[in-house]
Amino acid sequence: MYYVISFLAIMAAEIITVQSPALVGRFTDVLNKGKLTFGLVERYSLWLVLIAIGFSIFFGIGQFRTGQMGRQFEYLLRRHLFTHWETLSTSYFRKRSIGDLLNHAMNDVQAVRQAISQGLNQLSNAIFLLCSSLFMMFHTVSIKLTAVSIIPILFIPLFVVWFGPRVRNASRRAQESLSSMTDLAEENFSAIRLIKATANESVAVNRFEGSVDTVVERQLIMARQTALFQSLIPLMGSISFFIALLYGGYLVVTHQILLGAFVAFTMYLALVINPLQQIGNVINNFQRASASLLRLSILLGEQPDITDKRNPVELESIRGDIEFRMPAFQYPDGDHPALADVFFAISHGQTLGIVGQTGSGKTTLVNLLPRIFDPLPGTVFVDGYDVRDLRLEDLRNAISYVPQDGFLFSANIGENISFSKENANLAEIEQAARLACIYEEVQAFPAKFDTVIGERGIALSGGQKQRTAIARAFLKDAPILILDDCLSAVDMNTEKRIVNSLNEVRSNRTTIIIAHRLSAVRHADLIIVLDEGRLVEKGTHDELIAQNGIYADMFALQQQDSEVAMN
Numbered sequence: 001m002y003y004v005i006s007f008l009a010i011m012a013a014e015i016i017t018v019q020s021p022a023l024v025g026r027f028t029d030v031l032n033k034g035k036l037t038f039g040l041v042e043r044y045s046l047w048l049v050l051i052a053i054g055f056s057i058f059f060g061i062g063q064f065r066t067g068q069m070g071r072q073f074e075y076l077l078r079r080h081l082f083t084h085w086e087t088l089s090t091s092y093f094r095k096r097s098i099g100d101l102l103n104h105a106m107n108d109v110q111a112v113r114q115a116i117s118q119g120l121n122q123l124s125n126a127i128f129l130l131c132s133s134l135f136m137m138f139h140t141v142s143i144k145l146t147a148v149s150i151i152p153i154l155f156i157p158l159f160v161v162w163f164g165p166r167v168r169n170a171s172r173r174a175q176e177s178l179s180s181m182t183d184l185a186e187e188n189f190s191a192i193r194l195i196k197a198t199a200n201e202s203v204a205v206n207r208f209e210g211s212v213d214t215v216v217e218r219q220l221i222m223a224r225q226t227a228l229f230q231s232l233i234p235l236m237g238s239i240s241f242f243i244a245l246l247y248g249g250y251l252v253v254t255h256q257i258l259l260g261a262f263v264a265f266t267m268y269l270a271l272v273i274n275p276l277q278q279i280g281n282v283i284n285n286f287q288r289a290s291a292s293l294l295r296l297s298i299l300l301g302e303q304p305d306i307t308d309k310r311n312p313v314e315l316e317s318i319r320g321d322i323e324f325r326m327p328a329f330q331y332p333d334g335d336h337p338a339l340a341d342v343f344f345a346i347s348h349g350q351t352l353g354i355v356g357q358t359g360s361g362k363t364t365l366v367n368l369l370p371r372i373f374d375p376l377p378g379t380v381f382v383d384g385y386d387v388r389d390l391r392l393e394d395l396r397n398a399i400s401y402v403p404q405d406g407f408l409f410s411a412n413i414g415e416n417i418s419f420s421k422e423n424a425n426l427a428e429i430e431q432a433a434r435l436a437c438i439y440e441e442v443q444a445f446p447a448k449f450d451t452v453i454g455e456r457g458i459a460l461s462g463g464q465k466q467r468t469a470i471a472r473a474f475l476k477d478a479p480i481l482i483l484d485d486c487l488s489a490v491d492m493n494t495e496k497r498i499v500n501s502l503n504e505v506r507s508n509r510t511t512i513i514i515a516h517r518l519s520a521v522r523h524a525d526l527i528i529v530l531d532e533g534r535l536v537e538k539g540t541h542d543e544l545i546a547q548n549g550i551y552a553d554m555f556a557l558q559q560q561d562s563e564v565a566m567n
C-alpha cells in the first residue's frame, strides 16, 4: 500500500516537472517572434512556480512513504532475525562469531532497507523522469534528434553487466572485514580487565588498527569500483549532449525545428542525465542489497538441530527423577567420546554431586539434561521418559541452570534475578537473594536492587556475580536445579550457607551440584566421580571414602590444604 502511494506520488511529481522545459520552449518561441508581453511573462512565471510547488508536494509524499516502508521493513526483518536466532541450538553459535551475527543484523539489514526505500524511490523517480522526458522529446521536439542523441545511453546496460558482479564481490569482502573488526572490538571490550592488568593496551590497539586497515582497504576497493561505474554514466550523458548540440544546432540553423523546441530539448537532456546517474546508484545499491539479502536468506534458512520430535510427550509437571544409561556420548564435532559408561539414577528431592578433574566431562553431562547437546536415544531419562521424547519447552522449563560463568545482563540486579520469572515481585526477588546469600550486599548498594550492572556485571565481584546468578535460579524454582561449579568464587563460609539454603528450600526438588571443592557435595545423596569422561566411582561421601579411590585421594588432599591454610 505504502509503495503504491509513493509510486503514484512520484509519478505525479515527474509528470508535473517535465512540463517546465516545454513551457520554456514555448516562451522562447513567443520571445523569438517578438510577441512577448508583460502579461505573458507573468503567466509563464506563475506556471513555472506552480509546477515547482506541485513537484515538491508529490515528491515529498513519495519520499516519505518509501522511507516509512523501508523503516518498517528494517524493523520487521531485525525482529524476525532475532526471533529466529533464539530458536537455534548452541552448536550453531559455537560456529558463528558474534561480530558476524551483529554485522548481519545491522549492516545487511540496513543495505536491504536502503535498497527498498531510497533505491525503489530513486528507481521509480528515474524511470518516470526518463520515460516522461523521452516522451516529451519525441512528442514535442523531433523524433530524429531524440533517436540520435540517446544512442550513447544504450551503452549503460553493458556497463551494468560488467560492473555488477565486481561491486557485489567487493561489497561481500568489505562486509566480511567489518564482521572481523566488530568481533575484535567485542573481544577486546570483554577482556578489558585482562588487557589492562597485563598492560597489553598497545597490543590490543595494534591488532585493532590492523583490522581497521583491512576494512578501509576493502571499502576503498569497493568505492573505486562504484566511482568508476558511476562516472561512466554521466559521461554517456555528456556525449548525448554533444550530439544534441551539434545536430540540434544544425536543425535550427536549417529551419527544420524552432529555436524553442531546441531549447526545450537541451533542457530535457539535462533532465535525463540526472535519472541516468540515479539509475547507476540504484543498481549499485541493489547489487549490494542482493548480496546482503542472500546472506540473510541463508541465515533465516538455518534450522535448529535440536527440536521436538513428532508428537512429543507432554507432561503436566515434571517431578525430577533422573537416570543416565549412557554407554557413550560424543560431541558432533568431537573425535572421541566425551563421556563413557555413565550409569546412575537419582530420585526427585535428592542431591547429586559431580566431581572430577577439569575437562573430565562434568559440564557435558549436565548439558545433556536440557538437551543443550542431544544425547543418543535411550540414554538420558527424566521421570522415566527419554529426554528426547519430552516436549523441549516442558523439559527446559523444569530445569534451572547456573552456568560456570554466571552470566549477567546489562540491567539492574533485580531484573537480573527475575530474568527467568518475568512478573516476579520484589518480595520474591529479595527472598531469592537471601537464599543465595547476596541480599545484605545488594541492600548496601545505594540503589539496592535497582543498581545497574554493566555488561557482564563489571561492577560486581566474581563471587557476587555467581550469587546473583544463583538467586536467579532459586527464583525460577524449577524441579531440577543444576549448579555448574558456580560456588568456586565464594568463600567456604558463604558456600556452607548457600548449601544450607539448598537443603532448606529444595527438599522436594532435585539438585545437581558440580564442584571442585568437595565440601559443596559432601552431603549429597549420591556423588559421582568422572575421570576423562568415564564414571569411575559413585556412592555417598562415606562410601567413597571407604572405597579409597580417586575421591578419597581428592578429599585427603583438600583436607591437607585447608589444614595448611588454617595454620
Ligand SMILES: Nc1ncnc2c1ncn2[C@@H]1O[C@H](COP(=O)(O)OP(=O)(O)OP(=O)(O)O)[C@@H](O)[C@H]1O
Pocket: 094, 331, 332, 333, 334, 338, 356, 357, 358, 359, 360, 361, 362, 363, 364, 365, 404, 485
Ligand atoms: N561443544 C563441544 N564440542 C566438542 N568438545 C567439547 C565441547 N564442549 C566440551 N568439549 C570437550 O569435552 C571434554 C569435557 O569438557 P567439560 O567442559 O564437560 O569438562 P568439565 O569437567 O566440565 O571441565 P571444567 O571442570 O574445566 O569445567 C573436554 O575435552 C572438552 O574439550
